[in-house]
Amino acid sequence: MGSGKAVQGKRMCTRVVIGLPELTVVEDFLPLELENLDMVLGMQWLQKQGSMTVDWRNLAMTFAVGDVKVVLKGDPSLTRMEISLKMLMKQWQPNDRGYLVDFRSMGISKADSKDVESHLEHLTIVFTLLREYSLFANWKKCHFGRERIEYLGHWVSSNRVEADREKIRAMLEWPIPRNIKELRGFLGLTGYYHRFVANYGTLAAPLTRLAKKNSFHWTEEATSAFEQLKSAMVTRVGFT
Structure with missing residues (x-):
């Protein structure tokens, strides 16, 4: 599950009828404790519906069941939103350990060191943030003040990428x-x-x-x- 917890079901329940405002679903279900969810319909169910139109901005899927047009709308409250690291640490719950946060999509600028002085300033900022939020870096994987570093079988510098000799x-x-x-x-x-x-x-x-x-x-x-x-x-x- 998203929380990182493994849940095992006992047996399948066949041809369960689920009534939704938009349509009636008849599928085989595996009863599980889904915490805050009532039902999960996976990709196999979506494939059975044939062609559909997805409106990502408005969180809506449109397809046809026979001659009936069906529109399923998502819950906007469940969409991703930006959150500060400080707020994240305050709101972190045990069940959240299965999630990863990609900060690259949050507009955080990269530290571009032009010289040794600016490089030291950027390192100070990074170390201060790590200490403030009790975060740790793997010392063996850290490199500072290098003109070139080895990464995934390549040597990377400021202006070129070379194969590992x-x-x-x-x-x-x-x-x-x-x-x-x-x-x-x-x-x-x-x-x-x-x-x-x-x-x-x-x-x-x-x-x-x-x-x-x-x-x-x-x-x-x-x-x-x-x-x-x-x-x-x-x-x-x-x-x-």
Whole structure:
């Protein structure tokens, strides 16, 4: 459930008739304790209704049941709204632990450090907020005052993104695959950095076709593509 609590039902109740102001629902239901909800109709039920129009602004769904037009309206009080971190901490309840808050959609500006002094000012603001609300950062995952950092297999700086040279080295040292599993491993590694290589799909095509087959038969064409792909990775990524 949304609260993070696992609830297990005992048995299905078939062909339960639910009367709504807009229509009558006849479905199979699994009785559960839903806290503040009366009934949940999932995607399977929506799919049965066929084509429908959704008005997200007014929280309304319109579809037809036979010759009858049905309009289901949502509850505006349940929509998302902005909330300050301070107010969130005051109103936090045990059942809220299953929710995540995305602050990126709340207009919070990013700290753009132009120099060391402004960087230190931004760090002071962040640390003050963390301390004020008893929040903690993982020290092992924090980097301060760096010109470039490693992130998800890439090295990121203020003006460029580079592939991790250790990953490129692993590609260079990768032996000729002896089976489909090893070939797919190589393609997975090189494919992660495909954006650095122009025409990657064309270069890797012979290997990709080989990886899709049920039987593995390495050919001269595969060897050529294998070496060309390695060479392209080294040249385009700028590895030395």
